[in-house]
Amino acid sequence: MDRFAWFKWQALFRDWELFAEGLGRTLSTSLLALGLALALGTVLGMLGTSPWRAGRALNRGYVDLIQNTPLVTQVMFLFYALAHWKLYLSAFAIGVIGLGVYHGAYIAEVVRAGIQSIHRGQLEAAFSQGFTYVQAMRYIILPQAAQVVLPPLTNQAVSLIKNSAILAMISGWDLMHTGDSWAANTGYYGPAYAVVWAIYFALCFPLARWARRLEERVARARGGEVKAA
Numbered sequence: 335m336d337r338f339a340w341f342k343w344q345a346l347f348r349d350w351e352l353f354a355e356g357l358g359r360t361l362s363t364s365l366l367a368l369g370l371a372l373a374l375g376t377v378l379g380m381l382g383t384s385p386w387r388a389g390r391a392l393n394r395g396y397v398d399l400i401q402n403t404p405l406v407t408q409v410m411f412l413f414y415a416l417a418h419w420k421l422y423l424s425a426f427a428i429g430v431i432g433l434g435v436y437h438g439a440y441i442a443e444v445v446r447a448g449i450q451s452i453h454r455g456q457l458e459a460a461f462s463q464g465f466t467y468v469q470a471m472r473y474i475i476l477p478q479a480a481q482v483v484l485p486p487l488t489n490q491a492v493s494l495i496k497n498s499a500i501l502a503m504i505s506g507w508d509l510m511h512t513g514d515s516w517a518a519n520t521g522y523y524g525p526a527y528a529v530v531w532a533i534y535f536a537l538c539f540p541l542a543r544w545a546r547r548l549e550e551r552v553a554r555a556r557g558g559e560v561k562a563a
Contacts, residue, residue, distance in 0.1 A: 342522040345520060346522065349516060352512055352516060353513070353516075353529060355507070356507060356508055356509040356512030357509050359426070359501075359508045359512075360499075360501075360510075363426060363430055363501065363508060364495045366430045367432075367433035367434040367494060368434075368437070368491055368494055370431070370433075371437035371494065372487075374434065375437070375439075378392070378396055378442035378445075380449065380468075381393045382397075382443075393442060396438075397439045397443060399439075400436055400438075400439035405432070406503065408432055408435070409428060409500050409504065412428045413428055413504045425501060425507070432500070433497060437493065441487065447482075447483075448482045448483035451479060481552060485545045488544060488545035491541055492538045492541045495538055499534075509530055509534070513526045513529065
């Protein structure tokens with residue numbers, strides 16, 4: 335039997351609301367997780383370049399722990415361990431926390447590299463004017479580093495959206511879980527996964543293209559700065 339027979343597509347179109355709800359759950363999870371990841375990444379990235387040894391150690395420990403363990407193990411740990419400790423969170427909340435913490439480690443490295451791309455003399459000049467480290471970061475260093483870190487941050491957003499499919503493993507009713515469940519109930523796997531693939535592509539491809547353009551713009555700007563120097 336044809337895996338992509340027309341009657342299978344007709345069945346999927348009749349149930350389009352299920353896929354729309356799954357898409358909404360994927361988008362809401364991704365947006366909240368991205369907000370958490372940006373907050374964690376910015377703070378820990380600043381700590382990674384701070385004059386405080388404890389801050390640098392916290393950055394290094396967090397990044398090493400998260401980056402060297404698979405995302406699926408982290409989400410499963412939250413799912414089972416929290417319940418063992420009588421902390422019951424929804425699959426949605428666990429997805430937001432798991433994705434946010436995971437990508438926060440990568441964003442921390444992006445922010446740290448962006449801060450280090452700014453000449454050290456600017457930070458020293460800020461200190462000489464009475465700025466604290468946090469004030470210097472907020473008003474002087476981070477605004478300049480934003481141009482450098484925006485392309486890799488956009489790439490992290492793309493990765494986060496794709497990784498949100500991990501919610502399917504904990505019945506998160508995201509887009510992937512919706513496709514899995516619908517296909518299992520109907521037996522129409524071809525259309526289900528084709529539509530899920532197409533939706534993820536439609537979400538991620540424009541962001542990936544935008545990130546590439548931003549990278550090219552930053553490269554041209556920094557090339558011009560080198561020539562001017």
